[in-house]
Amino acid sequence: MTNTFTARPDSATLDQFAAELNQVREQTMSKVGAPDAKYIRNVIRVQRTCEVLGRITIPLGFFNPLLWILGVVFLSLSKILNNMEIGHNVMHGQYDWMNDPNINSRNFDWDNAGDSNSWKRYHNHEHHTYTNVIGKDRDFGYGLLRLSNDTRWKPKNIWQFFTYLTLATFFEFGIAYHEVAGERIFMGKRRKKSDLPISRDQLKSDFFGKIGRQFFKDYVFWPLLCFPAFLYVLTGNLAANLIRNLWTNTIIFCGHFTEDIHTFKMSDCENETQGQWFYRQILGSSNLEGRRWFHILSGHLSCQVEHHLYPDVPAMHYPEMAKQVEAICNKYGVPYNTGSFPKQLFTVWKRIVRHSFPDSKPAKVANA
Amino acid sequence: MTSNASPNGLLSKSWAWLASSVVNSQSFSGYFEPLTQMLVPQWRADRIRSKITTVRHESADMYSLVIKPGKTFNDFLAGQYIELTVMKDGAWVSRFFSISSSPAYYRQTGLIEVSIRVQEKGRITPWLAKALKKGSIVNLTQAKGEFVLPNNTNDMLMIAGGSGITPLRSMLQQLTSSANQNKRLVTLMFYARSSEHFLFEKELKAMQADFSWLTVDFIDSDAVGFFTEAHLIQACPTASQRDLYICGPSPMITSVRNTLKEAGFNKDQIHYEFFGPEPMENANTGSANILFSKSNKQISVNEDNQQTLLDLAETENTNPVSGCRMGVCHQCICQKKSGVVFNQKTQQYSDTGHQEIQLCISVPVGDVVLDL
Numbered sequence: 001m002t003n004t005f006t007a008r009p010d011s012a013t014l015d016q017f018a019a020e021l022n023q024v025r026e027q028t029m030s031k032v033g034a035p036d037a038k039y040i041r042n043v044i045r046v047q048r049t050c051e052v053l054g055r056i057t058i059p060l061g062f063f064n065p066l067l068w069i070l071g072v073v074f075l076s077l078s079k080i081l082n083n084m085e086i087g088h089n090v091m092h093g094q095y096d097w098m099n100d101p102n103i104n105s106r107n108f109d110w111d112n113a114g115d116s117n118s119w120k121r122y123h124n125h126e127h128h129t130y131t132n133v134i135g136k137d138r139d140f141g142y143g144l145l146r147l148s149n150d151t152r153w154k155p156k157n158i159w160q161f162f163t164y165l166t167l168a169t170f171f172e173f174g175i176a177y178h179e180v181a182g183e184r185i186f187m188g189k190r191r192k193k194s195d196l197p198i199s200r201d202q203l204k205s206d207f208f209g210k211i212g213r214q215f216f217k218d219y220v221f222w223p224l225l226c227f228p229a230f231l232y233v234l235t236g237n238l239a240a241n242l243i244r245n246l247w248t249n250t251i252i253f254c255g256h257f258t259e260d261i262h263t264f265k266m267s268d269c270e271n272e273t274q275g276q277w278f279y280r281q282i283l284g285s286s287n288l289e290g291r292r293w294f295h296i297l298s299g300h301l302s303c304q305v306e307h308h309l310y311p312d313v314p315a316m317h318y319p320e321m322a323k324q325v326e327a328i329c330n331k332y333g334v335p336y337n338t339g340s341f342p343k344q345l346f347t348v349w350k351r352i353v354r355h356s357f358p359d360s361k362p363a364k365v366a367n368a
Numbered sequence: 369m370t371s372n373a374s375p376n377g378l379l380s381k382s383w384a385w386l387a388s389s390v391v392n393s394q395s396f397s398g399y400f401e402p403l404t405q406m407l408v409p410q411w412r413a414d415r416i417r418s419k420i421t422t423v424r425h426e427s428a429d430m431y432s433l434v435i436k437p438g439k440t441f442n443d444f445l446a447g448q449y450i451e452l453t454v455m456k457d458g459a460w461v462s463r464f465f466s467i468s469s470s471p472a473y474y475r476q477t478g479l480i481e482v483s484i485r486v487q488e489k490g491r492i493t494p495w496l497a498k499a500l501k502k503g504s505i506v507n508l509t510q511a512k513g514e515f516v517l518p519n520n521t522n523d524m525l526m527i528a529g530g531s532g533i534t535p536l537r538s539m540l541q542q543l544t545s546s547a548n549q550n551k552r553l554v555t556l557m558f559y560a561r562s563s564e565h566f567l568f569e570k571e572l573k574a575m576q577a578d579f580s581w582l583t584v585d586f587i588d589s590d591a592v593g594f595f596t597e598a599h600l601i602q603a604c605p606t607a608s609q610r611d612l613y614i615c616g617p618s619p620m621i622t623s624v625r626n627t628l629k630e631a632g633f634n635k636d637q638i639h640y641e642f643f644g645p646e647p648m649e650n651a652n653t654g655s656a657n658i659l660f661s662k663s664n665k666q667i668s669v670n671e672d673n674q675q676t677l678l679d680l681a682e683t684e685n686t687n688p689v690s691g692c693r694m695g696v697c698h699q700c701i702c703q704k705k706s707g708v709v710f711n712q713k714t715q716q717y718s719d720t721g722h723q724e725i726q727l728c729i730s731v732p733v734g735d736v737v738l739d740l
Contacts, residue, residue, distance in 0.1 A: 120698070
C-alpha cells in the first residue's frame with residue numbers, strides 16, 4: 001500500500017506537468033461542439049428506446065419466458081446507460097454548455113435510488129476534491145470496507161468480502177444513503193460545524209422522496225399497469241436493477257481500489273498547487289482498457305484517471321486524451337495505473353480479501 | 369414560456385409528479401424530446417417551433433427576420449417581445465427581440481418580423497444573419513412584455529433611439545392598419561446618429577404622408593445632440609398631455625427619463641422599455657448591477673471588481689449552493705438570465721443571453737441578472 005509522497009516530483013516540475021495537462025484540456029475543449037451534442041442525444045435515444053422496449057417486452061414474459069429475459073436485458077441496458085454514460089456525465093456538467101433544459105447538471109435526474117442533488121453535492125465536491133484521502137473521501141471503502149492499512153483492523157473486517165457482495169447487490173441504496181452522509185443525518189454523528197448547504201430535514205425528505213418514487217415506479221406502477229403479468233414485471237424490474245447495481249459497483253470499485261492505488265492524508269492536500277492536485281488525482285485513480293462499447297457502458301469511468309483530471313470535459317473524449325495523458329505521465333515518471341478489466345477487478349478482490357485480516361507487520365501509525 | 373393553462377392545477381401537478389417518478393424527467397414530452405427531434409429536427413417541448421420565411425437586410429448593420437410562428441403561437445400585443453432560440457454548434461442560444469411588425473399584419477399573413485442590429489462584438493447577432501435562411505428553424509416563446517400599445521385613445525408621443533424603433537414600429541403599423549380607426553394624435557421623435565441609417569425611414573415617411581394624425585421627426589443626434597427639453601417643445605408642444613413611450617439603449621432611456629422628470633412630467637404617463645441586450649461597451653462605464661431575481665436583491669460593484677458572483681451572492685445572503693470553489697464540482701451552477709461574465713478558469717467572456725454558469729469562477733462584466 002503506497003501512501004507516501006516520497007516519489008513526488010518537486011513543485012516546479014509539477015507546474016510544467018500541469019501546464020502540459022492543461023494543454024490537453026484546451027486542445028480537447030476547442031473541439032467540443034456539435035458532434036458532442038449529437039453524440040449525447042444519440043446515447044439518450046438508444047437509452048430511451050431500450051427502456052421502452054424493456055417495459056414492453058418484460059410483461060410479454062407472461063406468454064414466453066424468453067421474452068422476459070430479453071426485456072430484462074433491454075431494461076438493464078437502459079438503466080446502465082442512464083446512470084453511467086448519461087447521468088453521471090451530465091451531472092458533472094459536461095454538457096451544460098448545450099443550454100438544453102433536459103440535458104444539464106441542474107435538472108437531470110437519473111434512474112437510480114440516489115437523489116441526484118444529494119449525489120452531486122457529495123460526489124462532485126468531496127470525492128472529486130479529496131479523492132482517496134483517508135477520512136475525507138467517504139467513497140474509500142464506503143465506511144463498510146477496510147481497503148488499506150491506513151485504517152485499523154476490526155473483527156467485522158473478517159467477513160468483509162460478503163459485506164462487499166451485499167453492498168454490490170444493493171449498490172444504488174448504498175449510494176443513496178452514503179451520499180446524503182447518512183451516518184451523519186440519521187445516526188447523530190454530527191460534526192461540530194455543519195458545512196452542508198441545506199438542512200437535515202431537506203436531506204431526509206430528498207432521500208426518502210427519491211427512494212419512494214423509484215420504488216413506486218418499478219414495483220408498483222409498472223407491475224400494476226400490466227396487472228395479469230404483475231409478478232413478471234415486478235421480478236423483471238428487480239432483476240434489471242440488480243444487474244445495474246452489480247455493474248456500476250464493479251466499474252466504480254475498479255476506478256479507485258485496484259492494487260497500485262495510492263491513498264493520502266488530509267495534510268497531503270493542504271495548499272496544493274494545481275500540479276500537485278493533478279498528481280494526487282492520477283495516483284488515486286486507475287483505468288480499464290477495453291473496446292468502445294465497454295467505455296460507453298462504463299460511462300467512460302474506464303478512463304477514471306482522465307475523468308478525475310477533467311471531470312467536466314465531455315467523456316467521449318477521454319480515450320483519446322488518455323493516450324496523451326499517459327505519454328505525459330511517462331515523461332515525468334508519474335505512475336499511470338491501467339490494465340485490462342479482468343486484471344484490475346482481480347486486484348480489487350485481492351485488496352478486499354487482504355485487508356480482511358490484520359496486518360502481519362507491526363501496524364503502522366494511522367494517518368489521521 | 370409555455371402557459372400553464374390547464375384548467376385543473378392539481379391535474380397538471382400530478383402529471384408532473386408522474387413524469388418525475390415514471391421517467392425521471394420534468395415532463396413526458398421532455399423525456400421523449402431527443403426521440404421526437406429525430407422526426408422533427410430542433411423540436412423543443414417548451415418552445416414554439418417556427419420557420420424563417422425571409423431574411424431581409426434593412427441597412428449595413430440591421431436586418432429583419434420574417435418568421436412564420438408555429439400553430440401554438442398565441443396572438444400578441446403591439447410592442448411585445450419574444451425570446452428566439454436557435455441551435456449553434458450543438459448549443460441552444462437565446463436572445464430577446466421586440467416584434468417589429470403588428471398584430472394586424474400577423475392576423476392577415478400569419479407572419480411576424482423581428483429587426484436586429486448587428487452587435488459588432490456580439491457572438492450571435494452577426495452569426496444569425498448568415499446562418500438563417502428561408503426554411504431555417506427557430507424556436508420562439510409566446511410574446512411577453514408590458515410595453516404595449518395602450519387600450520385607450522390618449523394622444524401619444526414616442527421617443528425612439530436607434531434600433532429602439534422596433535416595438536414602436538409595431539405600434540405604428542397597428543395604428544395605421546385599416547382595422548384600426550385611429551383618431552389620436554401621435555408624434556414620433558426618432559433619434560439616430562448620422563452614421564446610422566434611420567431604420568424603416570421610407571415606411572415611416574409613407575405613413576406620415578397617409579395619416580394626418582401622425583408626425584415623424586427624424587433627428588440626427590450627431591448634429592443636434594441628444595434629447596433636451598428644447599427638442600421636446602419644438603417637436604411636440606402638447607407633450608405634457610400625452611402618454612409617452614420611450615425605447616432605445618439604456619443610457620438614452622435613463623437620460624430621457626431624467627430630463628422629463630426635471631421638466632415636471634408625471635411618472636404615470638411615461639412608459640419605457642430597455643431594449644435588447646445590454647451593449648458590451650457599457651461594461652466600462654463604471655459600476656455594474658447584479659440582480660438576484662429570485663431573492664429580489666441587488667448589489668452594485670465598481671468596474672475593477674474581481675470578486676466572483678459566488679462571493680457577491682454570499683455577501684447578499686442569497687443562499688447560493690457552493691462546493692469546491694475552484695470550478696471543478698459544478699455545484700454552484702446557476703442560471704444567468706442576462707449579462708456578460710468572465711470565466712476565470714477558461715479566461716473567456718460569456719454570451720449575453722441566458723445560460724448555466726459556475727458562480728465560483730465567474731466575475732461579472734457589466735450588469736448581470738441571476739436566477740438566485
